[in-house]
Amino acid sequence: MQTLTIIQPDDMHLHLRDGEALKAVLPFTARQMGRAVIMPNLKPPVVSVADAMAYKARIMDALPPNSTFEPLMTLYLTDKSTPELVREAKAAGIVAFKLYPAGATTNSDSGVTDLFKLMPVLQEMAKQGVLFLVHGEVTDPEVDIFDREAVFIERVMKPVLQQVPDLKVVFEHITTADAARLVMEAGDNVAASVTPQHLLLNRNDLLVGGVRPHRYCLPVLKRESHRKALVEAVTGDNAHKFFLGTDSAPHARSLKENACGCAGMFSAATAIELYAEVFDKAGALDKLEAFASKNGARFYGLPENPRSITLIKQPCPVEAAIPFGDGEVLVPMRGGEQVAWTVQY
Ligand code: DOR
Ligand code: ZN
Numbered sequence: 399m400q401t402l403t404i405i406q407p408d409d410m411h412l413h414l415r416d417g418e419a420l421k422a423v424l425p426f427t428a429r430q431m432g433r434a435v436i437m438p439n440l441k442p443p444v445v446s447v448a449d450a451m452a453y454k455a456r457i458m459d460a461l462p463p464n465s466t467f468e469p470l471m472t473l474y475l476t477d478k479s480t481p482e483l484v485r486e487a488k489a490a491g492i493v494a495f496k497l498y499p500a501g502a503t504t505n506s507d508s509g510v511t512d513l514f515k516l517m518p519v520l521q522e523m524a525k526q527g528v529l530f531l532v533h534g535e536v537t538d539p540e541v542d543i544f545d546r547e548a549v550f551i552e553r554v555m556k557p558v559l560q561q562v563p564d565l566k567v568v569f570e571h572i573t574t575a576d577a578a579r580l581v582m583e584a585g586d587n588v589a590a591s592v593t594p595q596h597l598l599l600n601r602n603d604l605l606v607g608g609v610r611p612h613r614y615c616l617p618v619l620k621r622e623s624h625r626k627a628l629v630e631a632v633t634g635d636n637a638h639k640f641f642l643g644t645d646s647a648p649h650a651r652s653l654k655e656n657a658c659g660c661a662g663m664f665s666a667a668t669a670i671e672l673y674a675e676v677f678d679k680a681g682a683l684d685k686l687e688a689f690a691s692k693n694g695a696r697f698y699g700l701p702e703n704p705r706s707i708t709l710i711k712q713p714c715p716v717e718a719a720i721p722f723g724d725g726e727v728l729v730p731m732r733g734g735e736q737v738a739w740t741v742q743y
Contacts (some may be wrong), residue, residue, distance in 0.1 A: 400711035401545045402683060406703035407670055407690035409434040411570055411591045411643030413662065414457060416440050416667055418723025423648050426666040428467035430741055432703035435470045435531070435643070438496055441503040443474035446483070447490045449681035466705075468497035470532065470698070472496050473504060477507050477515070481522035493698060494529035501537040503616040504647065504661055513554060519563060524564040530569045530699065534577065534618055547617050548576040571596065571645045573617045575627035575687070581635040587696045591643025592632055594665050595731060611654045612729045614660040615647065619660070632689050633682035644669045650726035651719065669732045671737040674709050678738065707741060714740040736740045
């Protein structure tokens with residue numbers, strides 16, 4: 399049987415939520431990832447160093463006993479963020495600020511209305527070596543939802559990179575050939591995270607034969623040519639600029655199977671297994687370790703994890719529903735089906 403041992407991976411983009419939901423989902427990530435970059439879009443969002451430290455303490459409390467998992471904390475960029483906050487964040491070990499353009503996605507009401515008014519904040523981030531994590535979609539209602547990432551590149555990403563050329567930017571959860579190209583052509587200060595769903599699924603998987611609410615996420619799944627471009631990016635000559643970031647984003651089943659369903663796919667239960675499928679199908683299993691365990695750590699200036707994990711090419715059933723606190727359940731990616739690889743825990 400085929401086995402693959404790799405350095406323990408990190409998840410460079412993760413939504414853990416809070417309270418009972420946090421307790422329900424954290425063990426899945428903690429059992430396979432060494433570290434994760436924790437998204438700050440709680441209600442209310444994580445905007446101050448004190449918020450982030452308190453949230454980190456709640457995460458540490460919710461960890462299973464003896465876990466060595468380490469959460470890497472981020473702050474939610476708002477119109478009120480200041481250069482001083484960037485210096486405080488750096489001193490407190492916060493790794494990054496996350497940009498949510500106002501209205502772009504789940505809990506983005508406090509997001510940034512005009513990024514170009516925050517240039518002094520971005521300049522301070524560049525100076526301090528604090529990363530800038532970008533949800534790269536415009537929210538202009540005139541722009542078609544499938545074009546929002548490509549338009550963001552022209553209207554925001556390129557001008558920002560020109561104005562703050564030393565800023566370390568992660569283009570989060572990229573979904574298009576356009577974003578992959580931008581990252582490949584940019585300097586080594588620009589990288590991207592890529593989710594399992596955007597590597598495995600296209601918009602037909604969302605919409606053909608009935609709407610699949612559990613495959614609805616933002617940025618929305620794109621056409622097949624974009625999915626292929628992402629697979630080429632993570633397995634190709636510039637693969638060092640791309641790394642694992644699941645964007646695992648749990649929502650209760652009742653809020654997904656709803657007349658106005660929430661955006662987000664929960665993939666944390668079988669994250670590395672799903673990525674292994676992608677690299678296996680592309681004939682590039684030898685490139686999985688760099689994507690999952692090296693490129694992100696290097697970009698964040700962190701050492702590689704000391705442990706390793708072993709995957710076996712053997713189908714593994716995925717639970718159809720997972721308890722999510724308060725009597726709710728959540729439906730994971732591939733819920734009720736199988737993944738082609740199994741992690742040896
Ligand atoms: O689908 C998404 N869900 N995209 C995001 O950007 C946010 C996330 C969430 O927090 O649910
Ligand atoms: Zn996210």
